[in-house]
Amino acid sequence: MRIAVDASRCTVPRPTGTERYALELIRALLRQDSPHAFTLYFRDAPAPGLFPAHPRTAYRVIPFPRLWTHVRFAAALWRDRPDVTFVPAHTLPLAFPGRAVVTVHDLGFRHFSAAHPLRARLYLEWTTRHSVRRAGVVLADSQATAADLTRFYGAPPDRIRVVYPGVEPPRPAAPDEIQAVRVRYELPERYFLFVGTLQPRKNIARLVEAYQCWRAAHPSDPAALALAGGRGWLYDPGWAEGAPGVHLLGYVDEADKGALYAGALALVFPSLYEGFGFPVIEAMHCGAPVIASRASSLPELVGEAGLLVDPLDVDDIARALARMAGDADLRGRLRERGRQQAARFTWDAAAAQTLAALAQA
Numbered sequence: 001m002r003i004a005v006d007a008s009r010c011t012v013p014r015p016t017g018t019e020r021y022a023l024e025l026i027r028a029l030l031r032q033d034s035p036h037a038f039t040l041y042f043r044d045a046p047a048p049g050l051f052p053a054h055p056r057t058a059y060r061v062i063p064f065p066r067l068w069t070h071v072r073f074a075a076a077l078w079r080d081r082p083d084v085t086f087v088p089a090h091t092l093p094l095a096f097p098g099r100a101v102v103t104v105h106d107l108g109f110r111h112f113s114a115a116h117p118l119r120a121r122l123y124l125e126w127t128t129r130h131s132v133r134r135a136g137v138v139l140a141d142s143q144a145t146a147a148d149l150t151r152f153y154g155a156p157p158d159r160i161r162v163v164y165p166g167v168e169p170p171r172p173a174a175p176d177e178i179q180a181v182r183v184r185y186e187l188p189e190r191y192f193l194f195v196g197t198l199q200p201r202k203n204i205a206r207l208v209e210a211y212q213c214w215r216a217a218h219p220s221d222p223a224a225l226a227l228a229g230g231r232g233w234l235y236d237p238g239w240a241e242g243a244p245g246v247h248l249l250g251y252v253d254e255a256d257k258g259a260l261y262a263g264a265l266a267l268v269f270p271s272l273y274e275g276f277g278f279p280v281i282e283a284m285h286c287g288a289p290v291i292a293s294r295a296s297s298l299p300e301l302v303g304e305a306g307l308l309v310d311p312l313d314v315d316d317i318a319r320a321l322a323r324m325a326g327d328a329d330l331r332g333r334l335r336e337r338g339r340q341q342a343a344r345f346t347w348d349a350a351a352a353q354t355l356a357a358l359a360q361a
Contacts, residue, residue, distance in 0.1 A: 003358060004082035005029070006073060007040040009089050010050065014251070016197070017278050018105055021141075021165050022088040023050075028166065028351035030054040036355070041076055043068050070094045084136075084358050091127040092134050099361045101354070102131045103139040103163075106275020106296075107148040112201045117233065129153055136361030139163045139354065141276035142297035161357050165276055166347030169285035170258030181259035185249050190223035192321065193264035193288070195257070195279040198239070199232030201272045203293070203311050205239045208246055210270075210317035214325070215245055217318075223265060223325055228252040261286035265331070266324045270311040274298055280306075281345050284338030289331045291320045301345075305337035 009015075009022040030038065030052050037056040040046075045061045060080075064072035074093035077085060085092070085100045092102050109116045109124045116124070132138055132153045138160050140146040146162050149155040173181070182189065192211065196202050204227065211225040227240060230251040240246045252260065261267065267283035270293045280301050283290050290306035292298040299308060307323065310316045323330060 001036045001083045001358060003036050003038050004077055004080065004085040005038055005040050006069070006085075006087040006089070007046070008043040008068060008073070011042060011044040011046055017276070018089050020168075020278070021103070021105070024166060024168055024347045025088055025350055025354065027051055028347035029354060030057060031348065032351050032355060034355060036358075039080060039082065041073055043072075084361050086354070086358060087131070090124070090131060092131040094130065099136045100134060101137045101139060101357050101361045102135040103141070104128060104132065104145060104149060104275075105141050106145055106273070107152060108201055108273050108275065110148065110152055111273045114200075114234075135159075137161055137357045139357060141165055142300055144297040144300065145275045161353065161360075163350050163353045163357070164345055165278070166350045167278055167281035167285065167342065167345045168347070169342070170261060170282055171255065173259035173262045173286070178259045178263040181256050182263055184256070185226065185247065185260070187226055187247060187263075188222050188224050190221070190265055190325070191247070191263070192223060192225045192266055192268050192324075193228065193260060193283075194226070194268055195228045195252070195260075195282070196269070196271070197229050197232040198227060198235050200234050202229075202232075203270045203272050205236070206311065206314050206317065207268060207270050208240045208243050210314045210321060211245065211268075212243060213314060213318040214321040218322065218325065221325060225268075226260070226264075228257075228260060257282065258286050261288040264288045266291050266321075268317070268321065269293070269298070270309055270317050271295065271298065272311050277301055281342050284342035287335045287339065289324055289334035290338060291317070291324060301341075303337075303341050305341040306334055 009019045012019050039058045042061045062072045069091050070093050074096045077096040087102045109121050132155050140162050146160045224245045224247050226247045228249040261283045266289040268291045273296045277298055292302050293311035294308045295311050307320045309320045
């Protein structure tokens with residue numbers, strides 16, 4: 001096959017989950033032992049060595065200030081006429097030739113519409129509906145997202161493939177590095193950790209309230225709550241700023257994440273909705289026990305390797321904090337289960353399933 005790939009997400013300066021997905025999946029596609037030819041399309045020139053060498057890969061850098069997908073990328077597809085086009089992030093061009101596969105990561109904008117600016121929400125609604133109808137195969141990051149695609153857009157289940165993303169383990173951290181990162185972020189030896197953008201669907205207010213309940217019930221335990229992530233749309237300073245024991249770390253450098261996970265009592269991730277929760281698997285890779293919500297995709301990811309809580313029940317979250325903080329044996333068991341669970345999510349497996357979906361399309 002001659003496969004066109006939208007690689008425009010791979011060159012952003014501060015990648016989030018969607019950008020990391022595009023970059024790592026494309027890398028894994030090029031590592032596969034396949035006879036296919038790939039053309040990667042970029043808005044900005046990629047850095048040298050960003051992708052592995054591949055004898056049948058061409059690069060097209062096509063700068064364009066606005067509407068890149070629907071104008072510039074589409075025009076390139078009309079010119080090149082690939083056998084199939086793959087877009088790893090929601091939005092297929094409005095008009096282009098041939099067959100297509102698209103990844104829909106989540107439908108959070110349908111579940112939490114108020115958490116998105118109106119213009120962004122309308123664009124997401126239109127592009128997702130168009131992409132689901134136009135694609136021959138739709139990749140979903142989880143069973144939860146697959147069910148949402150059928151529920152909201154009537155996507156036939158036989159056109160949806162659940163392909164779990166791989167998760168690249170953060171760089172392992174030695175004990176002295178863990179200590180150095182704690183000092184850098186002014187954290188005590190014991191701390192709970194949250195990683196993610198601080199926005200309404202991440203449930204930050206209830207997490208902080210649950211931590212305060214746990215802290216009040218265990219005054220002799222100095223464990224802190226570290227919130228690692230930038231402030232997102234509709235961030236409310238009242239969620240956490242000034243709360244005793246809460247540390248706002250801001251956007252954390254990727255080089256520090258492994259040590260932050262490894263040093264934590266637990267990752268606490270009581271999100272209200274996730275198409276796929278990368279921090280959960282990253283934490284498991286690093287040996288951090290996990291507390292996660294029973295919502296959306298998170299039970300699929302955690303399995304028996306963590307504690308699941310009702311994200312709307314502050315007391316339930318506080319009870320999980322107490323169990324994790326007070327039971328070293330539990331933490332040890334969950335660390336071992338977590339490493340085994342995380343090993344299931346590899347980019348090579350995701351790439352093999354994606355190639356099969358491209359052939360099906």
